[in-house]
Amino acid sequence: MSKRYYAGRQKEICEMSDRRTVLLVDGMALLFRAYYASAYSGYIKRTSAGLPTNAVHGFVKYLLDAVNRFKPTHVVCCWDMGSTTFRTEMYGDYKGNREAPPEDLIPQFDLVKVVVDSFGVPNVGLRGYEADDCMGTLAERYASEQAHVFVLTGDHDLLQIVAQRVHVVIMKKGASNYAVYDEAGLLEERGLTPRQVIELKGLTGDTSDNYPGVKGIGEKTAMKLLSEFGDIDGILAALDSVSASVRKKIEASLDMLHLSRDLATIRCDVPIECPLDGCVWSPDFHRLREKFEELEFKGLAQQIG
Structure with missing residues (x-):
């Protein structure tokens, strides 16, 4: 993306700070990115009881960075709910080449949702659908309610849901490095609607x-x-x-x-409910600090404090 265009997007983001702005988080994309970003060295962060927490710790850092950058008034986190969906029914080999997740990541799938709940952020997902479908559905719904939506992900498939009030934010390599797409930016960089x-x-x-x-x-x-x-x-x-x-x-x-x-094609008609008034970004920092201390996230606990 050109520097000129990217600078313009950042200005627009800042100007949105006084509006209703929803951050839709692609939970699995952040969790897997956080796991591999910290596990490549061979060291896995664990609690003193041996519970692996590196992916959850990284997830929280990504989430807080995005909140600081995009300043949402509302936050929702969407999740895949198993490997069987309507797409696997349509085509049995869909995602059939995926390897099993690392053993140290598996217990963090449930743990991260507990942490997200500690933020007061709704965890949204529905069996038979992918997180992409949930994000597409909610993005369209919130935009129709005149909110501005930022979809935080690493998945370029989600560029198809870019719309007048829907920006897709692609996480790039490096901390705090994002590419923000609207319709004009998508056409300029990719040559695509x-x-x-x-x-x-x-x-x-x-x-x-x-x-x-x-x-x-x-x-x-x-x-x-x-x-x-x-x-x-x-x-x-x-x-x-x-x-x-x-x-x-x-x-x-x-x-x-x-x-x-x-x-x-991302489905935008998933039968899920997550009204805007139920996803206001207003964490209980006392509750959050207790959770961080329980997980031995000392730096994050001090930051919250």
């Missing part, structure tokens, strides 16, 4: 989520097609206008093309 983020995945697939898209079509070709025809429907309507080799690849993968686009 939010909807085209989905269309691109339909064409190219996603190796991380383990679905193939159209075999033989990479990002360069897909971007050229989207630039010329707008979306997948436009491409299919004009197949006679594309090269014979590209047409042959698309025609051979039509079913997977449509399936991949569907898998990539």
Whole structure:
């Protein structure tokens, strides 16, 4: 993202400080990032009883940094609720290439939610859906209530939910390093509209989520097609206008093309409830300090104090 554009986004963020501003946190993205950022050296932070806490400790630091940067009036944390979702029912190999989480991370899945609750922040998730779907649903709902929404994540798939009042904040390498996207920024940097983020995945697939898209079509070709025809429907309507080799690849993968686009689409109609008045950012610092002391987060406890 250009320095000029990024500086403009930071100014806009500051100007939002007196409005209703919701920070939607991608819980798993922060937790996994925190785990690997601290575990690469081989040292795992533990309590004196042996409970691993490195991921939770890092999660809290990320959360507090984002709150300090974006100054939300409301905060919600969304979570995946197991590996089985409507997407795995649609395509059995969806995310089938994922390795099991590290053993030291497993007990921190429940612990981090206890800590989030200690902040007074709602933990939101629903079995059968991914956290992305919950964030998409809440972002659309809060924006319709005239709130400004910042979605904190490391997952570029969420760029598809960027909208007039919805910014997606991608965590980049290094402390306090964010890329903030709105519709103009997404178009400037990626050459895509939010909807085209989905269309691109339909064409190219996603190796991380383990679905193939159209075999033989990479990002360069897909971007050229989207630039010329707008979306997948436009491409299919004009197949006679594309090269014979590209047409042959698309025609051979039509079913997977449509399936991949569907898998990539974040659902914004998840049946969850989390009203704005239930997620006001107003931590009970006494309660929070007690939790930090219990987990032996001495530095964080002193910071709260």
